[in-house]
Amino acid sequence: MAGVFETGIGLRLMFRESQVLVAALLTLADKGIPALPMHDGLMVAGSKDDLAARIMGEAAQDVTGHRLPISLKKHY
Template identity: 55%
Template sequence: MDLMFTESCILVAVLLRLARMGVAALPMHDGITVPRSMADRGMAAMGDASLGLLALRFRS
């Protein structure tokens, strides 16, 4: 349960960060869907959120 909560915190942080950047993003199970042209921003947001919450960098 703790890991599921942590995962949801990362996902919410990513979605909020992208919304502030004006990037449309949809949650998808344990990831996000963004327009192909915004893929780099989506990856960066995921990396920043995981680094901020876990001190770990997300890797694809």
């Protein structure tokens, strides 16, 4: 683990994460779905949560080449 210190990997990973989030936000905006970014996630209307999760997964696949785990957190 010590071999990754001072390599810039953290900044590269944060940038990659932002690329995924922006791609998902732009897709949602194109579909007329309001969404707010929150750290490493999105806040959308409950009725759009499954669609937003699918879009976030597709954005991750497009940006990273990997399907990343997506979890839904319902807050009422």
